[in-house]
Amino acid sequence: MGPSWIGDMVMAQSLYKSLINREPGSKIHVVAPTWSIPVLGRMPEVDRILEFPVGHGELALKKRWEFGQKLQKEGYEQAIILPRSLKASLMPFFASIPLRTGYRGEWRFGLINDMRSFDSSILNQTVKRFVFLGLSSDKDELPSVPNPELFTDTENLLLVADRLKLNLEKQSVVMMPGAEYGPAKRWPIDKYAQLASRLVSVGLQVWILGSEKEARLGNAISNFVKNHNVINLCGKTSLEDVVDLIATAKVAVTNDSGLMHIAAAVKTHVIGLYGSSSPSFTPPLTETKDIFHLDLECSPCFRRECPLGHFRCMKNIEVGEICSAVITVLGGTKMEYQS
Numbered sequence: 001m002g003p004s005w006i007g008d009m010v011m012a013q014s015l016y017k018s019l020i021n022r023e024p025g026s027k028i029h030v031v032a033p034t035w036s037i038p039v040l041g042r043m044p045e046v047d048r049i050l051e052f053p054v055g056h057g058e059l060a061l062k063k064r065w066e067f068g069q070k071l072q073k074e075g076y077e078q079a080i081i082l083p084r085s086l087k088a089s090l091m092p093f094f095a096s097i098p099l100r101t102g103y104r105g106e107w108r109f110g111l112i113n114d115m116r117s118f119d120s121s122i123l124n125q126t127v128k129r130f131v132f133l134g135l136s137s138d139k140d141e142l143p144s145v146p147n148p149e150l151f152t153d154t155e156n157l158l159l160v161a162d163r164l165k166l167n168l169e170k171q172s173v174v175m176m177p178g179a180e181y182g183p184a185k186r187w188p189i190d191k192y193a194q195l196a197s198r199l200v201s202v203g204l205q206v207w208i209l210g211s212e213k214e215a216r217l218g219n220a221i222s223n224f225v226k227n228h229n230v231i232n233l234c235g236k237t238s239l240e241d242v243v244d245l246i247a248t249a250k251v252a253v254t255n256d257s258g259l260m261h262i263a264a265a266v267k268t269h270v271i272g273l274y275g276s277s278s279p280s281f282t283p284p285l286t287e288t289k290d291i292f293h294l295d296l297e298c299s300p301c302f303r304r305e306c307p308l309g310h311f312r313c314m315k316n317i318e319v320g321e322i323c324s325a326v327i328t329v330l331g332g333t334k335m336e337y338q339s
Contacts, residue, residue, distance in 0.1 A: 001081040002032040006258025013148040015130040016045035038239035042150040068094025147285040148265040157244040176254040178214035182304025184276035193224035200229040210234035275314040
């Protein structure tokens with residue numbers, strides 16, 4: 001039973017990899033919301049995606065019962081339930097799957113019959129909590145956690161580039177200024193705009209990626225810079241397209257968001273900006289990253305908006321240091337890029 005957020009769905013691949021390592025002949029099917037299908041489709045460990053088109057937070061009890069009846073015909077041996085909600089545990093119960101594994105949460109006793117508790121000092125990251133559910137019940141020591149690795153599609157990339165008139169020969173930096181969770185996770189848009197202005201001044205191209213809801217953020221950046229090398233792609237691409245576009249860039253400047261985890265999973269260097277959340281709990285799962293987190297006395301608060309009103313955790317991350325990090329990753333100097 002897959003999670004409901006993009007970043008979590010990417011991190012869940014670490015569980016799928018661990019399951020295949022433990023039982024090489026096993027088949028993994030994932031029940032997932034519609035939006036996540038493009039991400040799961042880039043995971044070779046997933047044999048089948050079972051789309052469950054119900055909105056986030058919707059109970060839809062009858063639909064869950066009917067879906068559970070369909071699952072019962074598949075003869076599954078085990079269900080691993082990643083979300084900690086009551087809703088997520090209903091379908092495996094309705095499907096009479098004999099072993100239903102999950103954590104305590106929301107009165108799920110009886111629905112889950114392989115109930116796991118966890119030591120938060122050991123399972124101190126979301127990805128570790130996912131991987132731990134894949135261990136047999138007699139194991140209490142977490143193995144090494146494999147990083148997610150999404151495969152990319154060159155043919156799709158070329159089609160997208162042609163449709164959007166993108167120059168794949170020019171060195172690009174991708175920016176992901178959104179964060180679905182809330183504004184407390186977003187570096188101020190004026191700082192993204194200043195960064196974009198500096199990057200194009202040294203000869204780089206900037207692609208701004210995000211959903212249709214984040215198009216206004218992309219517009220704010222492109223309208224500030226007024227340069228054809230800053231291209232707002234928010235809302236103009238599918239999630240498959242985004243995976244391939246991020247993969248072709250060498251650097252991604254991003255808030256703690258689902259697209260940050262996609263960037264990590266396609267081996268693009270991540271420059272991660274953290275405000276209300278924590279890089280200790282949901283880090284980009286890659287060795288190629290630079291993390292900017294001020295670790296103020298009030299953070300991480302994990303709130304959607306700054307409860308104190310000052311938002312210093314993000315406002316005090318300076319444009320200059322992010323720009324320097326990008327140029328360093330690209331291995332050049334300002335003069336080299338001008339040439």
